[in-house]
Amino acid sequence: MINRRKFIQNSLIAGGSSVLLPFGACQWLQKNALAENATISNDSLFQLFANPPASAKPFVRWWWNGDCIELEELERELDVMQAAGIGGIEINPIAMPDDAETNDCECYDWLSPEWNNRVKGTIEMAKKRDIIVDMIMGSGWPFGGEFLTEDQFLQGVGIRKIEYNGTQKVSLTIKNEWQLPGNDGAHKNPDAPDAELFFLQLIPHGANSEAELVDLMAEVDANGTIEIIVPKGKHDLYIGTKQSAYRTVMHGAPGSKGPVVNHYDADDVRVYMDKLANALEPELGGKLGDHIRSLFCDSIELSGANLTDDFFEEFQKRRGYNLKPFIPLVYYHPYKGYTESLNYEAEFVQDIKRIRYDFNKTLVELFLERFINTFHKWANEHGMKSRYQAYGMPWLMGMLDGYRMVDIPESNNWLYSPDAKSHGYWIWNKYTSSAAHLSGAKVVSSEAMTNTRGVFQTTLDTIKKNDDFNFVSGINHSILHGYNYSPPEAGFPGWVRYGAYFSDQNTWWPYFKKWSEYNARLSSLFQNTKPVTDVAILTPEADIWKEWGLMRTPFYKNPWYNHDLWEGFSRIGIAADYINEGVLLRASVDGKELKSEEASYKLVIVSGAEAILPETASAIYKLAKQGVKFLFVDQLPSETPSYFEKEKGDKEVQELMYKIFAFTNVLVEDAPKNAMLVTNWALNIKNTFGLQAGVSIDNIDEKLYVLKHQSDGGEIFFFSNQDEAKGQEFNAKFDSTTKTAWRWEPQTGERFILPTEQAGAVNVRLQPLESMVVVLEKYEDGEVDKQLYPDENSSLIIENEWKIKFKPFKGDLFEMTSNKLFEFGGHADNRIATFAGQVDYETTIELDETNWVFLDLGIEKQITEVKINNVELGVCWWGRHLYSIPKNVLTEGENKVQIKYTTTLANYANSLTENSVAKRWIELTEPEEMGLKSDIRLVKSSSL
Template sequence: MLYFFVVLLSIGWLFSCAKEESTAGLKQVFQNPPDSARPGVYWYFMDGNLSRIEMTKDLESMKEAGITNLIFLEVGIGVPRGSVDFMSEEWQELYVHAVREAERLGIKILLGAGPGWCGSGGPWVKPEESMKHLVYSELEIKGGKTVDVLLPIPKQRSTVWHTMKDPYYEDVAVYAVPASAVPVIEDINEKALYERDPYTSKPNVKPYLPSLANYEELDEDRVLAQSEIVDVTKFLQADGKLVWDAPLGNWTIIRMGKRGTGASTRPSPEPVIGLESNKMDTAAFRNHLRNFTDILLAKTAPRKEGVGWTGFHIDSWESGAQNCTDGIIEEFKQRRGYDPEPYLLAYTGRAMGSVEITERFLWDLRQTCKELVLENHVEFAKAYAHENGLELTIEPYDMNPAGDIDLGAIADVIMAEFWSDGFGFDASYAVLQATSIAHIKGDPVVGAEVFTSQPTQAWQLLPGNMKNQSDWALAHGINRFVYHTFAHKPLGDEHRPGMTMGRYGVHWDRGQTWWPMVGAYHEYISRCSHMMQQGQVISDILYLTPEGAPMVFTPPADAITENGTIPDKKGYSFDACSPKILMERTRVENGKIAFENATSYELLVLPNFETMTPELLEKVISLVEQGANVVGIPPQKSPSLVNYPACDEEVQKLAKKLWGTYEIPDELSKKEMGKGAMYWGGKLKTDELYPSYKVTAELLAQLNIDEDFKSDNNSIRFGHRKTNEQDIYFVANRTNEFQKTACTFRAVGEPELWIGTTGKTRKIPNYTVENGVTTIPLEFFPYESFFVTFSGGENKADENNNTSNFPSFAEVKTIEGAWDVAFNPKFGGPENIRFDELLDWTTHEMREIKYYSGIATYRKIFELETLSEKQYYIDLGEVNDIARVILNGEDLGVIWCAPWRINISAALKQGVNELEIEVANRWVNRLLGDQQEPDANVRTVKFENGLMGGKEYKTGRYTFTTKQSMEAFRFAEPLSSGLLGPVRILEM
C-alpha cells in the first residue's frame, strides 16, 4: 500500500507539471510562474566543510533569489578537509537539518546516488560487489612435454580515470590456443567493454561502434577454430600453477578471471573513498543503498510531501565500462539464446571462427551488458526511488556503455549538461539527447546542469553575458535550469567570495557581488521555462540511432548551425530515437510517426548501417505499412549471432519486401508499401551516418511540409511547442546586434508577443498569412528574446495594416551632471563620493574605486516639468554589469540585459524626482587588486572551528577564497565597471 501511495504521489507531481493551461490561465501564470518552472542549483559541499548556520543561510538566499530545487552533493576537490566526516553522526544530522529547512522554505532536494559527483559506491562496497571485468593473462609455452608453469594473475584493466586498486580476483577458465592465433580484432578494448572514455572531453572517442555486413577474411592460422581451443582449466592448481601434458607445438596459455575494474567514487570526500558498486548486480547496488540512503531515509522520516527531500539523482556516468558480473553466462544464454563460453576468447581480440562471427558475439556481449545495466541498476534505482516517495533524475552521459538514450529514458526527469561557452567542453550533444528523450516520451520537464565551467571562468560570468546561451538552451527545450554550482558557504559572509568547488563552476551562490539582483534573471528563466513546458514540442525529423551499445546520438553536421558549443537547429527541428524505444512505443497517426501523448514526426531517417536485426526491420516495415515516410537503405545482415545464419536470410527477405532491390538508385526513389513509403537513392545516398540535413529538408519540401520557422537574415533561433489552444514559439536573437527581420511561422491564429523579461503581453497587429504560414516583421535588441503565440485557429490578417509591431520611444530628458555615489567600505570603496560625470570605475584615480567589486549606489535628483498620460521609461545606456532602479523610494526592478531600460511610470512625478541606481560589477577587480601591493597578503585567516583544515592562510586585504579557484586567475587589468550611461528618460 505504501509503495502504491508514493508512486501515485510521484506520478501526480509529474502530471501536475504536464497538464496544459488555458490561454488566459497561462497568461496569468506567465506573470508569476510556478515553482515547477523555477531554476535550481547544484549545492556542493566540500569534504567536511559544513556549517549548520550557514546551510540555513544558503537555503534562505536560494529561496529569496527564486531557486526552488537543488541537487545535494559532497566532493573532495581542491579544498582542505573540514571536520565533519561524510556519513558521520554529525554529518547525518546536518543532512536532516537541510531537509527540514528545505521543507520550511518550500525547496526540493535531490540527493546524489553516492558520494562524489558521479556513481554509486563507497568504502562499504566490497571488492566482490564492485564493477567487474573479465580479464586475462597470456604465457607462451612449447608443447610436446609436461609443462609446470606459474600462470600470471591477470592485471586489473583500469583506465586512467580509475584511481582505486584492489586485490579481488576469481578464476573463470584457462585455455591453450595455437600461438599463431594472435589478437586481430580492432578496438577490442572498446568492443569488449574494457573501457569507455568520456566522449565529451577525450578526443577520438567513437559515438558508436560500427557493425559491418562484411569483414576482412584472414588466413586460417590467424583464426581460431573451436577444435583448436583446449580447455585446460582443470589443470590449474590452487597456487596458480598449470601442470599439463601439452601436445607438440607452440601454445599460448590464456588465464581468464573476474577482477574489479577499480572504478572508484570520484571525486569523493576522503572518508568515503571506495569502490563503485557493480552496475549489473541489483544486490550489490542494494547493499550500497543500505549503507547510504536507507540510513538517511530513516533519519529524515517523516518527510513533508512535495518539498524537502523529493528526489534521487544519478549524475553524469563517469565510472566507465564493465563487461562481466556474477551469473553473466546464464544471463547471456537466457537473453541471446546461445552459450557464450565457446566465444570467451573474443575478449582477448582473437578471431573465433571468423572476424565476422567474433564481431557478432561482441555485439551480443555489449547488448547483454547494456540490458543488465538498464534493468539491474537504473530500473532498480527508479523502483527504489518510487518505493520511498522520490523521483529519479538522470544525466545519462558521458562514459555510458549502455547507450545514452535508453538509459536516460528510464528517468522520471531527464537531465543534460552544458558547459559555459568558451569555458569548458562542448556537451551540446547531451542537450540534443536529453531533449529528444523528453520529446519522444512526452515528458514536460527537461532539466540540465547548466553553465558548468573550467577554472578560466574566474568570476567573469553573470546573467547578462549568459543570456545568449540561456536562450540557446531554452530554444532546444531545456526548461529546468540547475546551475553549476552553488558551493556551500561555511566561511560566512565576512569571507567573500568564499569557498568554491575547487577550480570549477560558475559561482552561482550568495557570495557573488550581484546575488541580490539575480532574482530578475531567475524570473526570466522561470517564465520561459514554464512556457517551454506547455503542450508538446513540434519537430519534423526523427533520426533513428543504430542498434547496439555504446551509443551517442550526433545529427548530420549541417542540421545545426556552426556556432561552437551553442549550435542552433534550423527550420526543420529534429529529435533522436533508439531502436528499443522505436520498437516499444511508436505507431503511425495521420501519416506521422507518433508516440503516445508525445511528439509526432513527419519523417523517420534510418542510420546508414549495413546491418539491422530482423525484429527492428519488421517494425520499420510495419510503420511504413501504417503510413510513415521513411528514409534509409536496405540492410544486408543482422549484427547479431542470435539465430545465425537464419537471421541474415530473414533480414534479406524483409529488405527485399520493403525496398525491392539492394541496388541503390541513382535518382531519388520512392517505394510505396501500404499507406506509406520508403525514400532512398539520389542525393540521399551518403557515406555518413545520415543523409545531409539539406537533402532531407528538400525531401520534406517535396512532401509539401514547410519549414517550421525561418527569419530572412537567419539570425534568429527558435523553439516551438503546441497546446490544444496555442502554438507557442520562443524566438531569440543570437547576435550582439540589433536585428530587424521578417520571421515566418508554420502556424495561424491571432499572434501575440509575450515578453519573458517583464511578463507583459500584447497583440501583434502587423502580419500576413498565406497557405498556413504567418509572416511577422519583428525587431530584436542584442540577444533579445520573446514568445510569439498563435491562438484562436485560422485568422485573416489585415493586409493594409502597416502599424508597427514595436513601440517607438522619444527622448524626454537626458540626466546629466554630477552623481553622488556610495560604495561599500567593507570592500575598500569610499562610503560617499561625487562623480562630476558618469565614468568607468577602472579609470578612476583612486585604487579603492579602480579595484572595487560589489554594489555601488548612484543618487541623483532630477526634475520633469510636464507629465502626460504616456508610458515613461528610464534607459541606462551602458551598464557594467547589472542594475536596480529605485525612483522616489519605489523599487522598480532590476535591469540585466538589453534593452537596458525599465518602465518608471508608476513612480515618476511631475517636478522633483529622487533617483537611485544600484550597480553591481564582478569580483575580478577586487581579487586583482588584492593580489597587488599594498593589499596583497596583508591578512591571516584561520578557522578555529576546523573549517579549511584549521590552517592559517595569507590573503588580500578585502577578499578571501579558496586556493584552487585562484590558480587560473590571470587578469592584468580590471574589467569595465559602473554606470556609464547616458541615462535618459523616454516616453512611449
C-alpha cells in the first residue's frame, strides 16, 4: 500500500514545501485533503468521517418570512446553501418581520394551493441538490391557527392571591382583580372569548385543613361584584380565572396564526395535523414521508396551559383522590411558580406541597400521552420521523421523557445568553442526549446558534466554540438558527427574523464552508458510533414540582450543584446522563451495571432528593441488592412526594432506604462545597467507585472537556479546549495498550498516527478553542507524524511599515500606510471606525536567517488568510491564528508578507441609524474591536 502521507511530504519537499504542522496550526493543504483521502483506507467509518453524507451536514431553519415566497428565489437560495455545505433545510413558515421592506411582494396562506405548489417545487429542487427536507408543524410556536373551533382552543387558569386583615368588609368587582391565564402580553390573544370565574375562596392564616377553605362563588352577583366580610385575623383570598384561546401562535404566518391548539387533547392535535396531510399529500403524491424526512415541533411554550375538559376526572383516576377541594392551592403564576408564602399550619403546608406534586405530575402525564405521543405516532404514520424540542418556557413538561418519545430529540443552544445556566444550552443539551441514549436515537440535534442579541456580531470563531460544546454535551447534528428567505431586492440586511446572519450578504460567508465541513465530519463520526456513558444522575424532580411547580429556572438551579456535576465528570473523561425516576422503574441489572432501555450505567447518583416514590425506592433496593452502585448526595430520601396514602408511602420509603444503606455498594457523600470544587469532587467519586474513563489526563483543567464514543473495535476520544485565551498541554494515557492512537482531523478529513511518550501516553497540545479527535484502533499502517510546536521564547516581531487596503462591504476602496497596527473601532476616521469587509495588509521584511517555522498573528476572532512570498499558508477562522511556514518559503533578504483580514458586519450595521432592520438587531454601546492589533511575529520550532 502506498504510504499517502510520505508521498505527499516527498512531493511537497520536491516543490519546496513541507506539511509538518502543530496542533492548531492553519492547514494550508486542506483544500486537497478530500481527494487524497479516497485512497487512505476502505474503513467505512473513516470514509463517513472524511466524506460526510448530507444527513450529517448542518441543516438550516429556513424562515419563509411571511410566506412571501417565489420559486425562482427559493432555487437561488438553495444554490447558495448547497455551495456553503448545508445538507438540509427545515421549511419554517413564520410571520414577516415588522420592519421588513416587502416591496408589495405576494404572500400565500399556509396550505393554500399556491403555498403547496411552492413546497412541492422546493422539495423537487432540494432533491436534485442532495439537500434533505424537514418541515415544521404549522408555523411559529406553539402551533395553532385562526381556523380552529372553540372546542379546540388551549385552556388555562389564572390565579391571584390577595391578603386581607380582618375584621373588615371588602367590596370587589372581580374582573378588576382577577389574573388572566398566560400573563404574557407578547402572545396574548385580543380576540379570546370572555374569561369566567373558576374559583373564589377565602382561607384564614393558620388553617390546618381544606375544611377551613370558604367557597364564595355563590356570593358573586350578576354584575360580577361581591361583598366579603373578612373575619378577625389575616386571610388569603384566592381568585381563579378560566379562559380559552388566551394565547396566540408566536410569529404565526398567514393561514396558521391565531389561537394555539389544545395540546392536552389528542383528538384536537390529530385533527390539526390531518389538515397538513390532507392538503399536501395529494399535491406531493404519496405520503409526506416520501418527500420530507421529519416533522418538527418547536419549543413548547404554552405559558400556563393547565386545564383540559376532563382534567379532574383524570386526576381522580390517576392520583386516587378528588383535587377540587384544593384547587386554589395548586394553580400558580406561569412565570413565577409557587412563590407565594403559605401561611398555614405546618402539616397542612406539607400536604399542600404533596398535592401540588400530584397536580403537576398529572399535567405532565396528560401532555406526554396526548400531545407528544400523538405527534410522534402521526409523523410515523405519514412516513416521517418525529423531531421535537421538549424544553419550553416557562414550563418543562416532562423534558427527559418528552425527548425519549420521539425519533430525533432536539435541544437548543443560545449565543450571548446573559444567564447560560438558566437560558443557555448545556442543560437542554444534556437532557436531550440523555434521552437519546435511553431510546437509542442515533441523531441528536440542536437548534444551533440561536441568536437574538448579536446578529451581526457573531463570528465563525464563536460558532466553533459553541459547536464544540454541543458535541461535548452529546449533540451530533446542527440545525442552524437560521437562514432567512430574503430576495436581493430587499437590500441590506434584508428580511431578518433571528439568527447569526447566515446569509450570502455576510462578510464571512465565503468562509462558512470551513466550519460546515468541520461540523459535518464530527457529526458524521458521532452519529455513526456509540456514546459511552457511565454515570446516571437522578434529578430530584419530585422535590422541584412540590416546591416550585414545572418552572424552568428552579429546575435548572436546584440543587445548585446538580447540573454542574456532568461538567466535573467530563473534565476527567467520564460522561454523565441525567435521568428521572421512570428510568429506574424500567431498569434491570446487567452484570453489576444498571440497564434501562438502550443505556447502561456503572454508577447512579441521587442528587440531594428528599422525596421519591415508594415504587422508585423499591426499584433502587432491588438494583442495589444485585450490585448496582448508588451514591446519595447529602441525604437519603425520607418521604413520598404524593398526598395519596402519604403515611404508608413515607414508611415504605424510610424502611427501604434503611435497607439500601446497609449495602456496601451504596454510599452517602456531601455535595461539593462550591462550583470550583465540582471537578475534584467528581475525581474523588471516580476513585471511590473505581470508574474507568478509558483515558487518564495528567493536567485537568476547568476549560478542558472529554467525550468518549466507541465503534466496532475502536475507541473515539474528543478533547475540547473551551478556553478562548489559553492553550492546554497534557499527557493522555489510554487504558487500551494494544491499539494505535490516530488523530482524525475534522478540518481536512485526514488522519495520522500520534507519537506516544513514556508509558504509552500521548502528549496533547491544544491551542485556544482547539478540539482534537483521537481514535484508538488496530489499524497500524501509517507513518508516525512528528509534530512541530512553536517555541514561545523565540520570536521576531514584524515592526515594518504596513500598506493597508480597505475593501468595504459597501462603499469605495481606500488605502493608507502605517508604522504600527491599530484597532478599528475607536479610530478617528469614520470610514475605519464603521468598517466592515476585507482589509489587505502587506509589508516586506529583511531576514538574516530563514529557520522561522511559524507566522503568529495571535488570538483573533475575525478571519485571516496569509501569503508569504506569494505562497499560500492557509486560512484561520478561530482561536490562535498560527500559520505553519513550509520549508524554503522564507529567503535571506527581502520577504513579502500579505494578510487578508475579514471583519464581521457589527460596526457597519451599528452605524446604519436610519436602517430600521439593522438598528433592531444591533445597538452597540461600544464598537466591536477589529483589525490586526497584536504583535505579528515569526516563531521558531521547539522540536524537530
